[in-house]
Amino acid sequence: MSVSICPSRPARGCNVQHRDAQGLDAADRAIVLATQAGLPLVPDPWGAVGREVGMSGEAVLERMQAMQERGVIRRVAAVPNHYRLGYVANGMTVWDVDDAQIDRLGREVAAIEGVSHCYRRPRHLPLWPYNLFAMLHGRSFDEVERQAAVLRERLGEACRDHRILYSSRILKKTGLRLAVRPEDPPRR
Incomplete structure (x- = not known):
């Protein structure tokens, strides 16, 4: 944990x-x-x-x-190591979704099995039109592509474009750590 x-x-x-x-x-x-x-x-x-x-x-x-x-x-x-669990294809899907529908659709996407993270982000036009992000994990790239197709279907006409950005390396995931100070009690 x-x-x-x-x-x-x-x-x-x-x-x-x-x-x-x-x-x-x-x-x-x-x-x-x-x-x-x-x-x-x-x-x-x-x-x-x-x-x-x-x-x-x-x-x-x-x-x-x-x-x-x-x-x-x-x-x-709990922070699982997806790779150790066999999920070696990890794709951040990014979606250009109609702003008028993004709140409702974001909740629907977040509820789909296989979506571990889902959030709204600002667009950075003209280079980055995507405003809805959803992380998918699969045992293969084909599995992630199938999951993305389910998301695309759910988004329907509100979705103008999307991409899947696959992880290329594992970064160490840790939260912020407090430095031990001289006045802190010794750890047992």
């Missing part, structure tokens, strides 16, 4: 005297440091983190939820 922190978004209602620039007090910071490389893959990950930082698993979970509500933590999610 991955924990993505988002320190550029200020925490609402934080006490400046007791929190650092990311809106973290010492206990929150210890939790983030203990989880930023991922949650332990054990039956009770919150308890394991709690033992590492000196608190109960329930307290860790409550603090993680509070940090998420404040916007300090963006999400806690």
Whole structure:
């Protein structure tokens, strides 16, 4: 499991005297440091983190939820390695979709099986007319092409053009990491 922190978004209602620039007090910071490389893959990950930082698993979970509500933590999610799962053809499909219909169609596309990411982006005319992006993963390029055909059918007349941009190399996917400071408690 991955924990993505988002320190550029200020925490609402934080006490400046007791929190650092990311809106973290010492206990929150210890939790983030203990989880930023991922949650332990054990039956009770919150308890394991709690033992590492000196608190109960329930307290860790409550603090993680509070940090998420404040916007300090963006999400806690599994981050699969698509290649290890056999999905070696990864294509970002980009679509030139009628702006008047993009919100509705974007929700429909996002719900299609096989779409892992779907979002609206600004056009950069005249070179880049695409405003809807959807990531597809397949075990072959043919599979991705078939998935893209399903998306094209769903978009119908609202779609003027599209492309599939295939991944050419694997980039290391990690969230932002906090640097360990001298005043941080030692990791167990």
